Amino acid sequence: MKKQNKIYIVDVTNRDGVQTSRLGLAKLQKTMINIYLNEMGVYQSEFGFPVTRHETNYLNANLELAKMDILKPIILSGWVRAIKDDVEKACKMTRSENLNLSISTSDQMIRGKFQGKYTKEDVVKEMVEAVHTARKLGIKILGVNAEDASRTHLDFLIKFSRAAKKAGADRIRYCDTLGYDDPFTIYERVKILAEEVKLPVELHCHNDLGMVVACSVAGAKAAIDAGVDAYINTTVNGMGERAGNADLVSVILAVKYSSGFQGRYILDERVKLSHAWKITKYASYAFGVPIPINQPGVGANAFAHESGIHADGALKDRRNYELYDFEELGRGGPEIIDTGRQITAGEYSGIKGFRNVYDKLEVKFKNEKEATKILELVRYANVHTQQPLTEDELLFIAKYPDTARKIFTMAP
Numbered sequence: 030m031k032k033q034n035k036i037y038i039v040d041v042t043n044r045d046g047v048q049t050s051r052l053g054l055a056k057l058q059k060t061m062i063n064i065y066l067n068e069m070g071v072y073q074s075e076f077g078f079p080v081t082r083h084e085t086n087y088l089n090a091n092l093e094l095a096k097m098d099i100l101k102p103i104i105l106s107g108w109v110r111a112i113k114d115d116v117e118k119a120c121k122m123t124r125s126e127n128l129n130l131s132i133s134t135s136d137q138m139i140r141g142k143f144q145g146k147y148t149k150e151d152v153v154k155e156m157v158e159a160v161h162t163a164r165k166l167g168i169k170i171l172g173v174n175a176e177d178a179s180r181t182h183l184d185f186l187i188k189f190s191r192a193a194k195k196a197g198a199d200r201i202r203y204c205d206t207l208g209y210d211d212p213f214t215i216y217e218r219v220k221i222l223a224e225e226v227k228l229p230v231e232l233h234c235h236n237d238l239g240m241v242v243a244c245s246v247a248g249a250k251a252a253i254d255a256g257v258d259a260y261i262n263t264t265v266n267g268m269g270e271r272a273g274n275a276d277l278v279s280v281i282l283a284v285k286y287s288s289g290f291q292g293r294y295i296l297d298e299r300v301k302l303s304h305a306w307k308i309t310k311y312a313s314y315a316f317g318v319p320i321p322i323n324q325p326g327v328g329a330n331a332f333a334h335e336s337g338i339h340a341d342g343a344l345k346d347r348r349n350y351e352l353y354d355f356e357e358l359g360r361g362g363p364e365i366i367d368t369g370r371q372i373t374a375g376e377y378s379g380i381k382g383f384r385n386v387y388d389k390l391e392v393k394f395k396n397e398k399e400a401t402k403i404l405e406l407v408r409y410a411n412v413h414t415q416q417p418l419t420e421d422e423l424l425f426i427a428k429y430p431d432t433a434r435k436i437f438t439m440a441p
């Protein structure tokens with residue numbers, strides 16, 4: 030029997046999410062996002078930029094965590110431009126085994142960005158050369174990104190994608206870079222593309238017109254209807270350039286519970302929605318951006334009912350006014366907020382306060398030397414994050430001090 034095509038999640042918080050203007054994540058925070066994504070059963074994390082020097086130690090340290098089975102089975106993949114030079118640098122600077130190679134394909138960008146440097150033929154040539162190089166250097170999972178695919182002539186997009194497939198790419202990423210598509214246009218275009226090329230399609234959509242989740246799932250439906258797997262690019266809380274990317278939790282909810290998808294289109298079974306609460310809270314804290322009160326699934330009002338008819342209805346039978354259960358998203362447990370004295374660990378902490386913080390986490394140190402070593406790392410961590418470290422961050426540092434040291438190390 031033919032294997033059933035599925036929808037997989039490729040989270041790009043640590044790549045597109047951190048490109049957000051005025052916002053970013055420290056390398057420890059990026060690491061924690063990878064860990065939470067892995068715990069959540071997300072298929073792949075686009076975890077950074079292998080040719081950007083300040084990412085090198087973070088990327089290699091996370092690849093070591095993968096080797097240690099801590100970041101497993103999640104696939105960690107890097108993002109580079111689809112040019113030979115970048116691919117070579119990526120493989121020299123990091124031990125990345127998986128890459129996405131990106132190049133613009135629309136007339137607008139070929140004209141407006143390359144400004145005569147590349148013709149359409151050159152774009153295909155550069156990409157093919159980059160794919161060949163990546164394959165030669167042993168890259169395992171290899172995606173090719175058509176930047177601004179939604180404004181690219183479909184004939185050229187098909188030609189470009191066929192060339193990518195022939196050169197050895199595993200997937201084509203359809204980038205709705207400006208959020209220009211609507212759910213109907215993306216369905217039509219991706220359906221034709223996938224039927225013509227027969228290559229799994231990644232959907233990378235933006236929210237400039239407020240349709241990002243709808244476009245992402247419509248594109249995924251088109252890929253599956255055409256007989257290939259679909260990979261939706263998401264970010265935690267929809268962080269991303271300008272109006273953002275497709276929100277991870279909303280995409281999962283849409284595939285699981287919308288009337289046209291539920292029971293018909295299969296989401297990668299490993300995804301555990303029960304981790305939604307934890308990862309969205311953490312990303313909100315790390316980015317310093319509150320979760321909107323009306324955010325699907327995890328907003329403060331996502332399960333709140335007040336008006337008489339709604340409250341009465343929800344109390345009689347939750348299905349009257351709720352499509353899914355709050356427990357399923359990991360909500361409903363008590364959250365303890367300390368309202369008395371608090372000792373936090375930071376860049377200027379001393380050993381006494383530090384001991385107090387770790388005592389509460391029930392972490393025992395072998396001796397004074399070990400405690401001092403961890404304290405020093407905690408100070409450095411806080412230099413990067415500039416906000417009190419979370420319990421999980423403190424535990425991570427105590428458990429994997431050598432990896433943590435690598436993550437904090439930067440030499441401009």
Ligand SMILES: [Zn+2]
Nearest residue numbers: 045206233235
């Ligand atoms: Zn993007």
